[in-house]
Amino acid sequence: xxxxxxxxxxxxxxxxxxxxxxxxxxxxxxxxxxxxxxxxxxxxxxxxxxxxxxxxxxxxxxxxxxxxxxxxxxxxxxxxxxxxxxxxxxxxxxxxxxxxxxxxxxxxxxxxxxxxxxxxxxxxxxxxxxxxxxxxxxxxxxxxxxxxxxxxxxxxxxxxxxxxxxxxxxxxxxxxxxxxxxxxxxxxxxxxxxxxxxxxxxxxxxxxxxxxxxxxxxxxxxxxxxxxxxxxxxxxxxxxxxxxxxxxxxxxxxxxxxxxxxxxxxxxxxxxxxxxxxxxxxxxxxxxxxxxxxxxxxxxxxxxxxxxxxxxxxxxxxxxxxxxxxxxxxxxxxxxxxxxxxxxxxxxxxxxxxxxxxxxxxxxxxxxxxxxxxxxxxxxxxxxxxxxxxxxxxxxxxxxxxxxxxxxxxxxxxxxxxxxxxxxxxxxxxxxxxxxxxxxxxxxxxxxxxxxxxxxxxxxxxxxxxxxxxxxxxxxxxxxxxxxxxxxxxxxxxxxxxxxxxxxxxxxxxxxxxxxxxxxxxxxxxxxxxxxxxxxxxxxxxxxxxxxxxxxxxx
Numbered sequence: 028x029x030x031x032x033x034x035x036x037x038x039x040x041x042x043x044x045x046x047x048x049x050x051x052x053x054x055x056x057x058x059x060x061x062x063x064x065x066x067x068x069x070x071x072x073x074x075x076x077x078x079x080x081x082x083x084x085x086x087x088x089x090x091x092x093x094x095x096x097x098x099x100x101x102x103x104x105x106x107x108x109x110x111x112x113x114x115x116x117x118x119x120x121x122x123x124x125x126x127x128x129x130x131x132x133x134x135x136x137x138x139x140x141x142x143x144x145x146x147x148x149x150x151x152x153x154x155x156x157x158x159x160x161x162x163x164x165x166x167x168x169x170x171x172x173x174x175x176x177x178x179x180x181x182x183x184x185x186x187x188x189x190x191x192x193x194x195x196x197x198x199x200x201x202x203x204x205x206x207x208x209x210x211x212x213x214x215x216x217x218x219x220x221x222x223x224x225x226x227x228x229x230x231x232x233x234x235x236x237x238x239x240x241x242x243x244x245x246x247x248x249x250x251x252x253x254x255x256x257x258x259x260x261x262x263x264x265x266x267x268x269x270x271x272x273x274x275x276x277x278x279x280x281x282x283x284x285x286x287x288x289x290x291x292x293x294x295x296x297x298x299x300x301x302x303x304x305x306x307x308x309x310x311x312x313x314x315x316x317x318x319x320x321x322x323x324x325x326x327x328x329x330x331x332x333x334x335x336x337x338x339x340x341x342x343x344x345x346x347x348x349x350x351x352x353x354x355x356x357x358x359x360x361x362x363x364x365x366x367x368x369x370x371x372x373x374x375x376x377x378x379x380x381x382x383x384x385x386x387x388x389x390x391x392x393x394x395x396x397x398x399x400x401x402x403x404x405x406x407x408x409x410x411x412x413x414x415x416x417x418x419x420x421x422x423x424x425x426x427x428x429x430x431x432x433x434x435x436x437x438x439x440x441x442x443x444x445x446x447x448x449x450x451x452x453x454x455x456x457x458x459x460x461x462x463x464x465x466x467x468x469x470x471x472x473x474x475x476x477x478x479x480x481x482x483x484x485x486x487x488x489x490x491x492x493x494x495x496x497x498x499x500x501x502x503x504x505x506x507x508x509x510x511x512x513x514x515x516x517x518x519x520x521x522x523x524x525x526x527x528x529x530x531x532x533x534x535x536x537x538x539x540x541x542x543x544x545x546x547x548x549x550x551x552x553x554x555x556x557x558x559x560x561x562x563x564x565x566x567x568x569x570x571x572x573x574x575x576x577x578x579x580x581x582x
Contacts (some may be wrong), residue, residue: 046058049069049087050085080460100550100554102528103554110340111465112138113138114457117457117460118145118453119436121358125140125356126144131347132352134344134347135183136187136344138465139182139339140190142176144359145431146173146174146310147194147310147312148363149310149427150195151366151367152170152252153369154169154171154306154308155370155371156371156442157169157430158384158426158427160422162390168423168427168430170310171252171289171427172311172337173311174313174337175339176314176315176339176341178340178342178343179316179343181344182314182341182344183344185314188258188312191312194359194364197360198363199231202231203229206227209227231245231249234253234256235255235256239278239283240294242286242309243294243307246304246309250308252309253310254311254312255310255313256312257311260313280330280332284331284332288307291303291305317472321474329412334417339465340465362438366438372444381444383442383445383446386447389448393425393451395455396455396458399459403415403421411470413470417470424458425454432453433446479524482510482513486503486525489507489510490530491562492559494552496546497534498522498545499545503518522545531545532548533546
């Protein structure tokens with residue numbers, strides 16, 4: 028689906044201009060069909076959809092790859108995106124091996140296993156480990172991740188999540204047993220001893236179904252952060268004001284929005300008083316079915332809650348196998364333990380905790396990633412505001428993933444202060460080559476490719492059925508119930524979105540003309556001929572049905 032041009036002021040990448048033949052180690056030979064300084068849109072020989080690729084992962088190709096006949100090929104508004112498969116060689120090796128072997132054993136999607144494992148590892152890492160993202164800025168990020176696994180009832184989302192979260196649950200169970208024992212010992216003290224010995228605080232690392240107030244109370248004594256572990260997120264979303272009438276749910280949304288960012292937070296309640304949380308930090312994992320999620324996401328107001336999630340689309344599960352996954356399962360559990368014990372790096376001359384930093388090469392990659400993310404966000408703003416807002420989180424997500432990769436690969440030893448260029452390079456390709464493709468699939472198939480998707484489809488179907496060569500705002504508003512419900516501003520926005528989707532090209536305004544006119548891309552009628560025939564038949568059936576109904580005589 029990634030055919031949309033990056034409408035950026037950046038110049039084409041000096042190495043890979045439009046039309047350049049390139050090789051990619053995962054996708055093979057392809058042709059660059061759109062490019063900016065920091066991103067290339069490549070159409071590969073054996074793939075239907077073009078892909079957005081970080082240019083550093085492309086090499087000049089020795090073979091001739093076919094060049095697309097239009098660098099802004101009209102997007103298929105009715106197609107469903109394929110579920111991108113988990114790439115090899117980008118994840119920390121232990122995570123990739125665990126995800127693949129455990130997924131094969133269970134018959135589930137390894138991508139869902141891998142990203143859930145990343146979120147579990149992120150929760151295990153204390154927020155004391157921070158990355159100073161820029162050289163001349165005090166912006167910091169920690170390993171905090173919200174992962175949402177989207178799939179039907181047969182996707183085995185809950186068993187997969189349970190398998191991945193097991194090691195962190197074991198740590199939390201141990202903490203709760205220790206707290207019960209400490210509390211029993213404290214309760215056995217006499218009154219005078221209790222005046223000098225404070226009541227034991229509860230150490231925690233995981234919660235399941237807790238209110239914001241309870242999570243705040245737990246975090247008050249656990250500033251390193253928590254994992255919210257929900258096998259089904261529908262109920263969690265249902266508690267929000269937008270989706271329920273629960274009193275105070277607006278405050279709940281504010282709580283969770285801050286929990287994604289971290290930092291201090293105050294919870295003030297008349298009945299229960301005030302709770303000051305030094306660091307409101309929550310990683311999150313959970314599954315959800317597309318149907319309930321679609322009704323949640325398509326609310327009119329949008330505060331960015333859903334955009335904080337990293338979505339992974341999984342297909343139906345398979346049969347799995349009854350073979351041992353081998354030593355990788357206990358190795359993964361041991362990794363989670365090591366990550367939870369990991370501490371920030373210490374200074375060499377003065378032994379104080381220091382923040383992580385990128386090395387010079389990694390810093391350059393980060394700035395290139397930011398340019399790419401900005402181009403993506405600007406490209407989608409007029410088409411899908413929700414997706415554009417999601418891309419707006421990618422700068423921080425890249426930094427968080429770099430912390431995560433670095434800690435996972437260095438756990439068990441003294442953590443180096445500098446994140447190397449190779450780590451940043453692999454994270455960049457995982458972000459733009461895998462997570463981005465899942466985001467496109469999510470916002471296309473679950474949310475809808477464009478804002479006001481019903482209106483976009485209504486106008487597109489009209490263009491196909493009538494064989495339109497040019498369209499105007501007033502023409503777009505005349506027709507069926509959906510089109511006639513649009514006012515002039517809405518119709519202009521819909522045509523602008525179809526322009527961004529490669530369907531239309533704006534024409535210069537005549538002297539006395541105020542309303543914009545568009546040429547229809549000729550490829551539209553060639554590529555979507557079958558859809559046009561189907562729409563013509565649908566309209567004819569409706570007209571026949573209406574005619575028969577209005578001419579019926581009473582018996």
